[in-house]
Amino acid sequence: MLEVRNVSLYYGGICAVNDMSLEVAEGEIVGLIGTNGAGKTSLFNVITGFARASSGTVRFLGRDVTGYSGPRIAQAGMLRTFQTPVGFPKMTVMENMLVFSRADAAARPSIFRGASPARAVLEEAMEFLAIFGLAARAGDWVQDLAAPELKMLEFARAMMAHPKMLLLDEPAAGVNPALQGNLIEHIGALRRRGVTFLVVDHNLRFIRDICDRAYAMADGRLIASGPTGDVLNNPDVIRLYLGGGAGEEAA
Amino acid sequence: MEGILLFAISIGTLAAIYGMVTLALNLETGTGPLWDLGIVSFFGIGAYAYVILTAAPAEGHQHYLYGFGLPMWLGVIGAALAGAVAAWFIGLPSLRLRKEYFLIVTLAFAEVLRQLYINEDWLTNGVAGIYGLEQPLRGLVEARQYTYVLFALAICGLLAVWALTRMISLSAFGRACKALRENEALAITAGIDPRRTSMVLYVLAGAFTAVAGVFYVWYNTLVVPGQFSSDLTFFVWTALIIGGVGSSRGALFGAFIFILLHDSLRFLQVSGETAVTLTSLRTALIGLLLILILRFRPNGIFPETRVVFKLPDRAKAAEGAKRKGLA
Ligand SMILES: Nc1ncnc2c1ncn2[C@@H]1O[C@H](COP(=O)(O)OP(=O)(O)O)[C@@H](O)[C@H]1O
Ligand SMILES: [Mg+2]
Numbered sequence: 001m002l003e004v005r006n007v008s009l010y011y012g013g014i015c016a017v018n019d020m021s022l023e024v025a026e027g028e029i030v031g032l033i034g035t036n037g038a039g040k041t042s043l044f045n046v047i048t049g050f051a052r053a054s055s056g057t058v059r060f061l062g063r064d065v066t067g068y069s070g071p072r073i074a075q076a077g078m079l080r081t082f083q084t085p086v087g088f089p090k091m092t093v094m095e096n097m098l099v100f101s102r103a104d105a106a107a108r109p110s111i112f113r114g115a116s117p118a119r120a121v122l123e124e125a126m127e128f129l130a131i132f133g134l135a136a137r138a139g140d141w142v143q144d145l146a147a148p149e150l151k152m153l154e155f156a157r158a159m160m161a162h163p164k165m166l167l168l169d170e171p172a173a174g175v176n177p178a179l180q181g182n183l184i185e186h187i188g189a190l191r192r193r194g195v196t197f198l199v200v201d202h203n204l205r206f207i208r209d210i211c212d213r214a215y216a217m218a219d220g221r222l223i224a225s226g227p228t229g230d231v232l233n234n235p236d237v238i239r240l241y242l243g244g245g246a247g248e249e250a251a
Numbered sequence: 252m253e254g255i256l257l258f259a260i261s262i263g264t265l266a267a268i269y270g271m272v273t274l275a276l277n278l279e280t281g282t283g284p285l286w287d288l289g290i291v292s293f294f295g296i297g298a299y300a301y302v303i304l305t306a307a308p309a310e311g312h313q314h315y316l317y318g319f320g321l322p323m324w325l326g327v328i329g330a331a332l333a334g335a336v337a338a339w340f341i342g343l344p345s346l347r348l349r350k351e352y353f354l355i356v357t358l359a360f361a362e363v364l365r366q367l368y369i370n371e372d373w374l375t376n377g378v379a380g381i382y383g384l385e386q387p388l389r390g391l392v393e394a395r396q397y398t399y400v401l402f403a404l405a406i407c408g409l410l411a412v413w414a415l416t417r418m419i420s421l422s423a424f425g426r427a428c429k430a431l432r433e434n435e436a437l438a439i440t441a442g443i444d445p446r447r448t449s450m451v452l453y454v455l456a457g458a459f460t461a462v463a464g465v466f467y468v469w470y471n472t473l474v475v476p477g478q479f480s481s482d483l484t485f486f487v488w489t490a491l492i493i494g495g496v497g498s499s500r501g502a503l504f505g506a507f508i509f510i511l512l513h514d515s516l517r518f519l520q521v522s523g524e525t526a527v528t529l530t531s532l533r534t535a536l537i538g539l540l541l542i543l544i545l546r547f548r549p550n551g552i553f554p555e556t557r558v559v560f561k562l563p564d565r566a567k568a569a570e571g572a573k574r575k576g577l578a
Contacts, residue, residue: 088433
C-alpha cells in the first residue's frame with residue numbers, strides 16, 4: 001500500500017531523514033519509533049506532501065506520489081494527524097466533520113450550489129460522532145472542547161473522509177491510560193473497516209499493543225525493523241531508549 | 252425637514268455602497284484567510300471599467316480615448332469581470348506569499364492602481380476625472396425624487412451581495428475557506444488546496460467590490476482618482492472590525508455606523524474653519540470608537556456566531572452506528 005524508498009530530507013545542512021525505506025501492506029498497523037528528533041515527523045511530512053524529499057521515492061496504492069502536494073495526497077486517500085491535536089477552533093464540531101467529508105470535497109468546486117449539506121451526510125457525521133462520544137457536542141465550537149474530546153474528534157473526522165490509510169503522529173501522547181485503551185479499540189475498529197495505519201509513538205507499550213510490525217529510527221536512519229516484539233527487544237533500540245531517558249517503564 | 256430626509260437617504264445610499272464592500276471584505280477576511288489591504292483596488296477598477304464601457308465619447312476638452320457608450324447593464328457585467336480579472340492578476344503573485352506579505356503587496360497594488368488612474372490620461376482622463384455620468388432609471392422620476400430611486404437601487408444591490416456572500420460562506424466552498432482561515436495545515440489534510448481556494452475567493456470578492464464601485468459612480472456621477480485612495484480600504488476595515496469580523500450582520504451594521512459617524516456631520520452648515528475642526532473631530536471619534544470596541548468587544552458588536560444545522564437525532568445516530576457495527 002505504502003512504499004518509501006531511500007528517502008532523505010535535509011533542512012539546510014541538517015539531515016532530518018537519512019536514506020529511510022519502509023513498507024506498509026494493506027490492512028497492517030505498522031509502528032515507527034525513535035527518540036525525539038529522530039526524524040519521524042519529518043518522514044511523515046515527506047510522505048504526506050508537507051515536505052519535499054531531497055531524494056528517494058514514495059509510492060502509494062501502486063502510484064508514484066513523490067512530490068505530490070498535500071491536498072493531492074489527501075485526495076488520494078491518505079490522511080495524517082499532527083503531533084499536537086488540532087481542529088478548526090472557530091468552527092463547530094459538525095462543521096469540522098463536514099470539511100473532511102467526501103460530500104463536501106465533491107461540492108467544493110460548485111460555489112453557487114446547495115448551501116446546506118445533505119441529510120445523509122449530517123446523519124453519517126452524527127453516527128461517527130456518536131461512536132466517539134461527541135454527539136452531544138456537535139453544535140459547539142471546537143475551541144470549547146476539552147483535550148480528550150479533541151483527540152476523539154481527530155478520529156471521528158478522519159472517518160468522514162473514508163481514508164485508505166491513516167498516519168498518526170504520536171496519538172497516545174498526553175493521553176491518560178483509560179483513554180489510551182479507548183484509542184486502541186477505535187484503531188482496531190477502523191482497521192476492521194479496512195483502514196491501514198502507520199503510527200508514530202513514544203509509548204512503547206501502546207506500540208506493542210497495536211502494531212503488527214515496527215520500524216525504529218535514530219538520527220534519521222533506520223536502525224531496526226521487523227515484528228514489533230523483536231524491534232522492541234533489539235539491543236540497539238533498548239540502548240537508545242534507556243540512553244534517551246524514555247525508560248523501561250514504557251516497555 | 253425634507254432636506255434632512257434627503258440627506259439621510261443620501262447617507263443611507265453611501266452606507267449601502269460601503270456595506271457591499273464591507274461584505275466583500277468579510278468574505279475574504281471573515282470567512283476566508285485573506286487579509287486584504289487593497290480592497291479599494293477592485294472598487295476603483297469596477298468604477299473605471301464601468302465608466303469606460305458606458306460613458307459617451309470624450310468631448311474636445313477631455314483626453315480619454317474610449318467612451319464606448321454601451322448600455323449600463325453591460326457596464327455592470329464588464330465591471331464585475333474587470334474586478335474578477337484584476338483579483339486574479341493581483342492574486343497570482345501575492346497569494347503565494349505568507350499572510351503578512353499578502354497584506355503589504357495588496358496595499359502596494361492599490362497604490363499602483365491609483366497612480367495608474369492619475370497618469371494614464373488616455374484611459375481615465377487623469378486627475379480631471381470623467382464627469383456628468385448618467386444614472387440608471389433617471390428618467391423615471393423628477394430630479395428631486397431621484398435620491399430615493401438610487402437609494403432603493405443601492406439597497407437592492409446590498410441585499411444581493413448579502414445573499415450571495417452568505418450563500419457562499421455557508422457552502423462547502425465556504426467551509427473550505429473557513430478551514431483555511433482556521434488552520435491551513437489541517438485544511439490541507441482535508442484535501443483543500445490553499446492557493447486555488449484562496450484564488451477563487453479573492454476573485455469573487457473582487458467582482459463584488461467592483462459592482463459596488465459601479466454604485467459609487469452612480470452616486471457621484473463622476474470618477475476621479477482621489478476617490479480610490481487606500482483611505483477607503485481602512486474605512487472598510489474599521490467598519491468590519493466595529494461590526495464584527497466573520498459576521499454578515501456585523502459587516503452591514505459596521506458600514507452604517509461608520510458612515511453615520513463619518514459623514515453625518517457634513518450636514519451641519521458651518522464656517523470653513525469649524526468644518527476643518529469637525530473633520531478632525533470625526534476621525535478622532537471613529538478612532539475612539541475603534542479603541543472602545545477593541546477594548547470591550549474585541550470581536551465586534553455582532554461577533555461571529557456558530558453555524559447551526561438542523562442536526563439529526565442523537566439517539567437515532569447512536570443506534571444507527573450500532574446497527575452498522577461501528578461502535
Ligand atoms: N522545519 C524544520 N526546520 C529545520 N529543522 C527541522 C525542521 N523540522 C525538524 N527539524 C529537525 O529535523 C530533525 C528531526 O525532527 P522531527 O522529524 O521532528 O523528529 P521526531 O518527530 O522524530 O521527533 C530534528 O533534528 C529537528 O530539529
Ligand atoms: Mg515528531
